[in-house]
Every structure is written in C-alpha cells, then in structure tokens.
Amino acid sequence: MNSVIPFLPLMLAALAALFLRGWARNIIMLAAPIIGGLNLLGLEHGVFWSMEFMGYALEPVKVDKLSLMFGYLFHIAALIAVIYALHVKDTTQHVAGLSYAASAVGAVFAGDLLTLFVFWELLALTSVFLIWARRTDRAYSSGVRYLIFQVLSGVLLLAGLLIFAQVNNSLLFTDIGLQHEGIAQVGAWLIFLAFGIKSAFPFVHNWLTDAYPEATPSGTIFLASFTTKVAVYAFARAYAGEEILVWIGVTMACFPIFYAVIENDLRRVLAYSLINQIGFMIVGIGIGTSLALNGAVAHAFNDVIFKGLLMMTMGAVLYKTGKINGSELGGLYKSMPKTTILCIVGAASISAFPLFSGFVSKSMIMSAAVKEGYDYVWLLLLFAAAGVFHHAGIKIPYFAFFAHDSGIRTTEAPKNMLIAMTLAAVGCVVLGSFPAQTVYALLPWEHKYQPYDVTHVLTQLQLLFFSAAAFVWLNLYKLYPPELPSTNLDADWLYRKLAPAFIKRIGCSVYGVYASIEKSITASIKQIIQNSYDAEEGKPKGYFARLWPTETMVVWVAGLLAAFLVLYYI
Template sequence: MWIAELPSFIYFYLGALLLPLLRGWGRNLVLLAIPLVSGFFLWQLPEGEHWQVTLLGFELTPFYTDRLSVLFGYVFHIAAFIAIVYALHVRDLLQQVASLMYAGSALGAVFSGDLISLFVFWEMLAVTSVFLVFARRTERAYRSGMRYLMIQVMSGLLLLVGVILYVQASGSLRFDFIGLEHVGTAGLASWLIFIAIGIKCAFPFLHTWLTDAYPESTPTGTIFLSAFTTKVAVYALARGYPGTELLIYIGAVMTCFPIFYAVIENDLRRVLAYSLINQVGFMVVGIGIGTALAVNGAVAHAFNDVIFKGLLFMSMGAVLHMTGKINGSELGGLYKSMPKTTILCIVGAASISAFPLFSGFVSKSMVMTAALNNGYNVIWLMLLFASAGVFHHAGIKIPYFAFFAHDSGIRTSEPPTNMLIAMTIAAVLCVAIGVYPEMVYSLLPHDVDYTPYDTTHVLAQLQLLFFSALAFVWLNQRGLYPPELPSVNLDVEWFYRRLLPRLFEFIMGLFWSLNEVLRQTIKRFLSALGNHIHTHSGPQGILAKTWPTGRVVFWVAMILAAFLILSLY
C-alpha cells in the first residue's frame, strides 16, 4: 500500500492541519492515533530509500531509513505518544498544532537522506518549537522565545551556507559521513555544518538557548522540547561526524560544566535543562570516539535519555501544574499530597543516575567502557566525575527539594490522570530497558557483544553512587551544600543579556554626551564669530563703510539661521 510508505512527518503534518476542524474527544483521538499509526507503518518498512524527488536537477531523498535513523524514529514516536498523553488535558490549539508539527519535523530530519531535506526540517524544528515557548503567554516567555528563535535561525543559516559550499565542492547532496578532514571550500563547509549542528547540540558557549527557553515553556511544551531538538543534533553528529576526536573533548566539557550551575540553580526545570546538556555530553563523547561500542552507547543513551529525562520533566511539570511553583526554595513536603508523582520522579532520578536495573546504567556504561578501552583515561575520569555530579543535581536534588526537604506547607492533589498515565509509561520503560537491555540493544546500528551486568561494572557504579550520596548528606548536614535561594543565575548568556545591553547603553550615552559637547562648541564658535563680525562690520566697525549693507545683512542672517537650527536640534 502506498500509504504505508509515506514519510513519517506526513502523518504529523496532516494531523496538525486536521486538528482545528475537531473538538473534544475527537481531537484527542486523532492526537493519540497519529504516533501509533505512523509508528506501526515505520515498523513494517524495510531499510532503504523510500521516496525520491527531483528538484532543480538535484535528486532529493526525504525518506531514507537505516538502523541508525530507525532507532531515532522509534524513540521519537514513543516520546510523541507519551507527551501527547501527558498533554491531553490541555485545550490550547496553538500548543497541540505546534507539538505535532515539531515532532513531525524531528522525524523528517532523522529520515532525511539528503542535505537539502535536512535543512528544511532543521528550520521547521526552530519555527514550530518556539510556539511551545510563546504558549506560556508571559513576558519572560516571549523574550526567551525570541532569543531562542534568533539562535536557532542562526544555526539554520550556518547549515544552509555549509550545505551550499559542500555541494559545490563535492557535487553530492547525500547526507552521510562529512568529517572535518577536508581542505579548501569543502573544509569550510564541513566546519560550518559542524557548528550549525553544535548549536542545536548545545555545545559549550552555544548552549544558552536551552537553559533559557526550556524552563520558560509551558509544563507540557517542555516535554516535547526535551525530546527532539538536541537528539536530532546527536543523530546528525552520529551520521556526519563519527570518530571526530574533537567531539570527545567537547563532550567531556559538556558533561562537567553544567554540574556547577545545576547545583546552585533554584528553578528545578532549569536544573533539568543543565542536566540535559550533561547527558548529551556523554552522547557526544561516544560519537567522537567513533568505535562500534562507543557509537552504540551514544545512540542507546540518546534513546534512554528521551524517556528518563522526559519522565523527570513530566514530574516537575506536574508539580508546576498543581502548585504554580517550581523553585526549590518554595517547594518541599509534596510527598504527602503527591505520593504517586514522587515515586515516578524517583524512578526517573534512578534512571538518569545510572542505577543498576534502570535504563541509564545499560547505556552510559557503554560510553565509559569505550573511553577506557581506547586509552582516554582522563576523559574517563571526567565522565566519572560527571556521573557523580548528575546523581547530585538530578538524582538527589530534584526529588529531595521538590518532594522532601523542608515542609513548604503546600497541600495539593495528584495531577490529572492522563499526566500520571504518561509518567507511568515512561517509568515502566525505564525499568524494562534496565532489566532487559536487549530491548534497545537489538535496535542499535552496530552488532556488538556487550554485557553491562558484570561484577566490575555493577560494583563500581554502586560504589560511585553510595559515596556520592554520602557526600550530599554530609554537605547538607554541615550546611555546606548550596542552599536553594530565590535568584536567577546566568552563565554565558550574561554576555548578551547583561554585558551587551549595558555596553550599548554606555556607547549611546557617550554618543549623546559627545553630541551635546559638539553642539555647544559649535554654538559658542558661531556666537564668537558673530561677535567678531559685528565688531568689524557693525555700524561702528572699521569695515562698516567699505562693505555693502546687503552683504552684511546676508552673512548675519546665515549665522543666525545656523545658530537657530542648532538650538532647535
């Protein structure tokens, strides 16, 4: 059947166009059916090129499947379904349409077999996702969304220029391995594409759009945002730049620097945004190492991160939805009135912390083992430090300050049933993948014989978690752990949110000051010139009898006109 070979994004785009015509349960049924139907047809498809289009003499392949793209396709369908279930109580058409278009754009990007199709969906990701930030309908959300959109569009422009140069140099549009080894025009093109992907991947110094916009989105919109943009970028790196050693060091920095900000951050959704960068760092390291085990670990961790990070964002979204608060300094004691949400959050925390029998353990250990096997001992130590750090800020801080810590006195109820169902689905997957990793391992792009549950791995990870927990308890008891303070922390974004506006104000103030000084100087000069002319050419002046009266009147009039213009200005 031809309908079975439609690109996955078509189902989502058509569904988004259909939604405004529906109401109530009819709309909800269509929302739920779209990822199920699209996922079923994807499961039936063989690998290969399914659609080809000729445009301006170029062969485009907007629907190409192999083991790498299909794995991301599966997890994107799962994420879309869970997020839709989570948002069923929402009656905001803007969010519903934007969510479907956004998920469809992510699927279009990972199934793009050529660079032009990739660019189109790359830009669609930016345009559709920003409405999930705007949908919060606050001044902060609008400002954050505009900053987010500008940075995302910049990524698209860099990608477009890189694609044009790459096609000119190589003569090929196919989206396959690119690498950074080229020279000349192809070298410039490969670097531009690399930086464009790096922006969406939240490389260090290019990451602020994520920590700025995600916490300002709606409680349901953040679930979609956490699933797609960075994972599309991880897919693009795995497709175009596997084995690029620079990625190892970039990824290692990504795993470490967010820890320091997450520990002091008060907004718990912003803590999770920093944690998202930390987890993407593990994926980037794996892609940079480039071996079969490392790439498998990277994409497996991307698969798992979509689910357990989504679960953590869902639990915090539930807290925000029910209490209207998300700062750790304002929460605490919610386990009394939200016990189910508390348990589900702890499952997500255990998964991201890589506890044995949870999904994070069976993927993160692959990347760390690959680093050790390939002689990157310092990188392995950085990943070890990052693993302990993520347990502190996401594994302990999130559930502790939201549901335990001090009793804030807030008494509420569990979130709507659809929210609990979505969180339960994600929690079950976290445990199921951890207990039976073959569920994901069988989908990985490379065939590798790897057993996560050997004595060394299990004991090393348990020791790491135990001593990390002990450090948290000790620091907290001694009052040394950074307290939850009602404050806003800026990192690199300080340059364009604080420094640049102040620098602009200083330059403009200096300009107007100089302008005033210049005007006063010219006025004084003209006044002195007028006095001088009057002295020599006035009625009593020595030149009065030798200059025609008309000429004197003319020059006096010119001086007065200039003086008047400057005064009015």
Template sequence: MISADIPPFLPFFLASILLPWFTGWWQRLLMLVPPVLGGIMLLLFPPTEVTASLMGFELALIHADKLSLLFGLLFHLAAILAFIFSWHKQSRFEPSLSMLYAGSAIGAVFSGDLISLFIFWELLALSSAGLVMMGGQADSRNAGLRYLYAHILSGLLLLSGILLHYQQSGSLAFDKLSLDTLAGVLIFLAFGIKCAFPLLHGWITDAYANASAAGAVFLSAFTTKVAVYALARSFAGTEILIYIGAIMTCFPIFYAVIENDLRKVLAYSMINQLGFMVCGIGLGTALALNGAVAHAFADVIFKGLLFMSMGAVLFRTGHTLGSDLGGLYKSMPKTTVLCLVGAASISAFPLFSGFVTKSMVMLAMLEQGYPILWLMLLFASAGVFHHAGIKIPYFAFFAHDRGYQVNEAPWTMLLAMGVSAVLCILIGSYPELLYQWLPWSTSYQPYDLTHSLTQMQLLCFSALAFVWLNKRGLYPPELRSINLDIDWFYRRLLPLVAEALVRDMRAVRAKLYEGFTSLVQKMPRKPAFTPWTTSDLTLRLALVLALLLVISLLA
C-alpha cells in the same frame, strides 16, 4: 491507503493543520493518530526512498537505514507519551505546534540530503520557539525570542555550510563530513548550537524553564536529539568531539547544584547527558556509537519522565522553585514514586535504563586510551546522581514541608509518567530489547561483576557525600536567586555596553549641537553675497552648457 512510500512526517503536518479545529476528546484522539499509526508503520513497513525535485535539485526526502529508523521510532514513542501528558490542558494552538515540532524532527532524521535537512531544521526551530513563547511563564515570550535568535543563527550557519559544501563537492548528500573545510566547520557549529556545546548552550536553560509543563517535555525529546543524530551521521569519529563531550558532562554539574529552579536543574542535566552522547560519537567505534544512540534513546524516556514529574508539580503548585517546595510526597505520592524511577534511571542504578547505556560510552573511552577523560565521565556520573538523582526528588517532595495541600497529578499525566517508568525499568532489566535495534554490530554485556560493583560503589559514596554535606550545612542551599551562566553576556555585559554607547552618543550629539549653535551665532545677520539677477543666471547656465558641449565633442 497507508503506504511505505508516504513520508513519515506527512501525517504529523496534516494533523497540525487540523488540530486547531477540534476540541475535547476529538482533539486528544487526533493527537495520537499520527504517532501511533506512524510508529506501527515504521515497525511493519520501514519507509523506502522518496525523492522530489525542487528548483532543479533532486531531494531525497526519505532515506531510511538502521540509524534513522531507531531515531524515527524513538520520536514516535516520545510524541505518544508527550501528547498523552498534554491531554490535561485544553489549548487550540499548542497541540498544533507540538505536532508540527514532532513531525519536523522525524523529517530531519529521515532526510537524505542537506537541503531537506535544512528545511526541517528551520521548521524545528520555528515550531519549538512558538512552544516556548506559549509557555505561560513570566518570561516565556522573551525566552522564546532568545531561543529563536540562537536557532536562526544555527540555521544560517547550516545554510552557509551547505552552499559552500555544494560549491566545493557538487554533492548535497547528508553523509560523512569533515572539519578540514570551512563548509564542514560551519555545519559542525550549526549542529553544535542545537546540541548545546559549551558557550553555545544558553538557550537550553533559558527555554526549558519558561516552557509550559507539556512544552518542556516536547523540548526535551526532539531538538537536542536531532542534533545528536546529525553529529552521528556526519561527524562520527571526529576527535574534538571527545573533548567537547567531556567538558559538557562536567561543567553543568556546578551550575545545577546551585540552581533553585528545578526545571533549570534538569536543563543542566540535559547538557550533562548530551556530553556522554557527544563523547561516544567522537570516539567513533561501534561500541561507542551504539552507546551514544542507545543513551539518546534512554535519555528521551527518563529525562521526559523527570520533566513530566516537574511539570505535574508546576501544574499543581504553579512553580518549581526548590526553595519553596517540599513535603509534596504526602499529597502527590504517585508522582513522587514515578519521579524516583526517573531519578534512578538517570543516575544509572542497576536494573534501570541509564545503567545499560551510559556504561557503553565509558567502556569505549577506556578501550580507546583516554583514562583522564574516563575519570571526567566518572566524576560527571557522580555529579548527575547528586543534582538529578537526589536534589530534584529531595527538594521537590521530601525536604522542608511547606504545607502544600494539592491534588495528585491528573490521570493523563500519571498515565504518561507510568508508561515512561515501565520503559525505564524494561530497558534496564532487559537491555536486549534496545540493543537489537542498535545500528552497529557489536556485543556488550552490561551486567558484569566489575561494572555492577563499580557503579554501586559510586552511587553509595555519592549518596553519603550528599548526606554528609547536607548535615554539615555545606551543601548549597536552595535560595530565591537567579544564577547567571553564559547568559551573563546578554543579561549583564550587553546592556552595560549598550548603555555606555548610548551615553557616549548622547555626549557626542551634545558637542555637535553646541558647536553647530556656536557657528550659527557667529554667522553675519545679513547675507555676504549679492543675489544673482536673472540675466546673470542665464549667462552662467549658457556657459556651463557650452562647456559640456565642448567636452562631449572632444570625447
């Protein structure tokens, strides 16, 4: 019998074991059982405290409050949409890994102690790396390994921080932490890797572009949002996050504008949107924190919708290169319309979800006295409209007509995209549907005259700038090229350093071999000593034993 005492992640783990043994519609139906029933249970019977003992430690496997409940509901909803979207593909192990991945994310947000968090943190890394490796793209395996290395580092930092924190405080509670201690810094860096902080973000653009059509949808929903939850739980009000978040909103824009792979563009857009959430967590006020978690909720849906639309394009054409796409609105009109809904949502058009969530963080930024950073967020809002709101639908569906004659996306894909699009419009039109679930008590009215006019002006001028730049030939064209970001270090610098080291080692080895050969050649042909006789050897051994006996007696 289903009970509130059953950990919400447990049905997902059981289903991940069973899924490889089912095929066809039985497998598809089993995919929906844990998220649908689990979501209903969270709504009707929120989980209670569940504890367990492990090696003498009392673990809080389940700790439910408003924050964890909101993310738990979000992850159940994301799992339902992603599994429906993935119905088009018959696979034995990818659904199982996806189920384990979703269950690990749910387990992480309900963890009440740091050890439980670490366990789910590692399961999250292993299952998602497996999804990347099974992506079916040319570089999927290598991208999955690079993804795994980054998240193993995150896990090592987290474990080191947990051990130091326990040694210093004697507590394993997953609660407020500080950067005043080395333990806090290590845990902060572990969260930062998963949240794609600047210089720690290379894995996100690498992995998302090499995952399968469905795998990228799962990746967009869970890993980074678990990190956002962890930061909100542990480091709310930490000022450095404001500056980190502001940088995150801005620098991806420049890479996204010149990037050719449209799924990489969405990966950069993911970092941009995470920056708004990180800023809200750093500000730490009720309005800012509500804005951060509300925007995380909205982002999972509209970013998932955009990844679904690009996944549908990948499924029908075999790639998502902007330089080789265009004219797909003729053969994929439904996908085109649904993509435009996602584009309007991420661009914060009025009546779409991004409009009622992102503005909370920006208003909190002004209220707390950061006008320069507010201008950075304003610039970032215009930039995301350029690369995600305009560039993706334009180059995928409307630009140069490449003559593609493909079928519309499968109905299962359209169903998942349709539900996501409806949710984007519902949240944007009736924000109280989301606001009532926010953890902190505050009042906010998004549809005031000032905010509405400011946002519409921003969008209009951004659209005009895109059209003018494009007509003038100044907008960066879509070229068949590979743009290097932080991955320059391991794609270019490290191979150069390794090549130089190998070359120097070979030179040293050659010198040593030459010197050794010369020495051997100079040695006399005949031995320079007279071999010992048996009597000489016996005498010498006897003297050594006598000396050892004298030493032992003196000691």
C-alpha cells in the same frame, strides 16, 4: 505493508488539531504517533523517496537502522507528550507540539542536506511557540533569544551545504568529517558548528537553559525530546570518530554539574542535566567505535524517556502549585505521593542505577572510553556520573517532595499526566531490565555487550553509594548549597551583562560627541543670527538682509540652475 512518508501522520494530525476540538482532536492526536510508529515497521531500508532539484539529486526520505531507531524514539516521545498534554485546551500548543515532532521525524529521515535544512528550520519555528505559549514576559524574551540561536544554526547549515554542493556537486547527507582541504573544510566546519549549536555546545548552550524552563509544563516535554536529539543523530551520521567531539563532550558532561547544584529553579536544574547527558552522547560519537556509537544512540533513546519523566513530574508540580523553585517547595510527598514515586523512578534512571535504563547505555560509553585508552576521559565521565546523581538523582526529588515542609497542600496531577508519567516510568524499568530485547535490538551497529557483569554493577553501586554519602554529609554539616531565590548566569552573562554595558558605554560616548557637535553648531548659528541683526535699530542688517525685487531673485535662481547644470556635466 504499504507505507507513507514517515513525518506525514504527525504533520496531518497537527493540521487537524488546528480545526478540531474536544474528543475528536484528542483522538486524532493520540492516533497520529501510534499510526506513525506502526508505519515505520513497513519501511524497507534504502531510498524511500528521491527527486532532482536544480541539477542535484535529493533524497527527502532515506531509511536505515540509525534513522529508524530515532524514528521509533520520536513517535514514542510524541505519544507520551500528547497524553501528558490532553488536559490542555490551547490549540497553539497542540499544533506546535505535533508539528515539532513531525519536523524531528522528517529531519532524521532526510537523505540530503537540503531536506535536512528545511526540517532544521521547521524545528526552530514550531518549537518556539511552545515557549511563547506560556504568555509571560520572561517567556516572550526567552523565546526570542532561543529563536536567534536556532536561526543562526540554520544559517550556518545553509552556508555549509551550499559550499559542499559547489565543491562536491552533491547534497547527499552522508559522512562529512573535518578532514578536508580548502573551501570544503570551511563548509565542513560550518555544518559542524550548526550541529553544535543545536547540541548545546559550551558557550552556545544558554538557549537551552534560558528557554526550556520558561516553556509551558507540557511544552517542555516536547522540547526536551527532539531538538538536541536530532543534533545528536546528525553528529552520529556526519562526524563519527572526530576526536574533538570527545573533549567537547566531556566538557559538556562536567561543567553543568556546578551550575545545576546551585540552581534554584528545578526545571532549570533539569535543563543543565540535559546538557550533561548530551555530553555523554557526544563523547561516544567522538570515540567513534561501534560500541561507543551504539552507547551514544542508546543513551539518546533512554534519555528521552527518563529526562521526559523528570520533566513531567516537575511540570506536574508547577501545574498544581504554580511554583518550581526548590526554596518554595518541599513536603509535597504528602499531597502528591504518586508523582513522588514516579519522580524517584526517573531519578534512579538518570543516575544509572542497575535495572534502570540509564545504566545499560551510559556504561557502554564509559566502557568504550576505557577500551580505546581515554583514561582521563573515563575519570571525568565518572565524576560527571556522580554529579548527575547529586543534582538530578537526589536534588530534584529531595527539594521538591521532601526537605523542609513548605506547607503547600494540593491534589495529585490530572489522570492523563499520571498515565503519561507511568508509561515513561515503565519504559525506564523495562529498558533497564531487558536491554537486549528492547533498546539493544534497535542498535544500528554490530555489537556484543553485556552491561550486567560484576565489574560494571559493583563500580556503579560504589559510585552511587559514595555520592549519596557525600550528599548526606554535606547536608548534615550545612555545606550543601542551599536553595535560595536567585538568578544564576553562566555564559549568558556575556550577552545579558557584558554586551549591554559595553553597548551602553559606546552609546554614551557617541551621544557625547553628537551633543558636543550639536552644541557647537547651535552656538555658531546663534552667532550668525546675532551678527546679522542690529539690536539698536531693531532690524536686520547686512547685504543679504536687504529687500530685493522679484526680478532680481529670478536672476539669482537662473544663475544657480546654470551653475548646477555645468557642475553636473563636468
């Protein structure tokens, strides 16, 4: 089978979507991810395309099992997202979405750091239009903040790869690690931080919770599928086994739970949940064994499907009602029963119910943690798993479709939305029920793992049972945080509140000094003017107030020029 460059079908479709309209554009958009996915079947492992640039060997397209797994995933995600967005008539969204998907595919097949950098930046530039396409003031502001973080990540990556090119005389994208000496260690850390920003590490994660909820309903599906998963892929490729990732990952898995529980915007709840799930993946990469790495990439694969499903159901709610806050919703199961059922499937998957996709991947990571002696990490991940069930498994469907009856009556989501959600729901069930024939068959590393043994199933069912019981008890006794109209800040308080207040105080101080100096100078000038004017005679006084003939002024000018020339040559 003759194959083409992996990202080319999606990129050409984006170009076609710029000019085509109606059914012609829809057919091209649907065909691109299908053709692109089939194209991957013909790719052989190894360097597909190589070249030389400024004395460095570049491999713009390199194929192995890891890149192929993410390549298949991104084409599936692109197909589902395109179907979900077919009713949208906005050319900007279609072009940006397909270009964004093509950039993600290009990034995971990049065999060198320079090519990775190019697609890294394209990810930022194409995705921000999915936020701005909502065309609200909040969307524009969030998009700018989002772009700042993404460009910062690109700058760090560029600085790191330049250092590595200088030290190693190579730009090939292989295992990097943090165990270097001298300037090479600086380069390794810069690349690490670049990947960390795109993975939404703690304190640099607010670009995600800030921007994703402000994107368009269909744009959010693209956003939730690509950027963070490219970063997870990059970490698996370059920093597998770095123990610091274990502790960063477990922090990511735990802290979003507290914010998600009190958050009113249900899409923002899912944004926090996305960070939580990435935390599991980062832990697996940090542990670095075959089981852990397989668990990390398998969970990335499954997460795109079930998180996409949940984002799609909330997007459908927003599209039909114009509301997304839990305090304003409720009772929608009467108007949107199909969307309700599909949301529950997504909730069961993210909560890792047996026979659903989250169970077969999350358990791999937790098993690897126990096997490698990370007992405290396992306990924290267990807590994080219970928290996921609370804020995503229960809170999302409960407050959107049940809870109090908001009185909103609408109709079901458009057919293309329902089709896309159904495909994702079927994927959640198939991946969870037949992992060996689906997601496990794509895993890059050798593995022997059976998720459905008595220990795993009983442990997870007990966890889910007690977590559900806790939710019911808290609700009955009015202890569960209510859905209130509010804006919650976490680390973004530093640049939304502290920084503006600090800058304002400095600005006031500088302005005070400036005003004082200006006042002093003005008073001095007034005094000079007053001293040179005779109030009694009503005319100027003093030597310089006299009237001088033209000849005298020429002499003064000539003298000043002569003095200037002497000073210049001295």
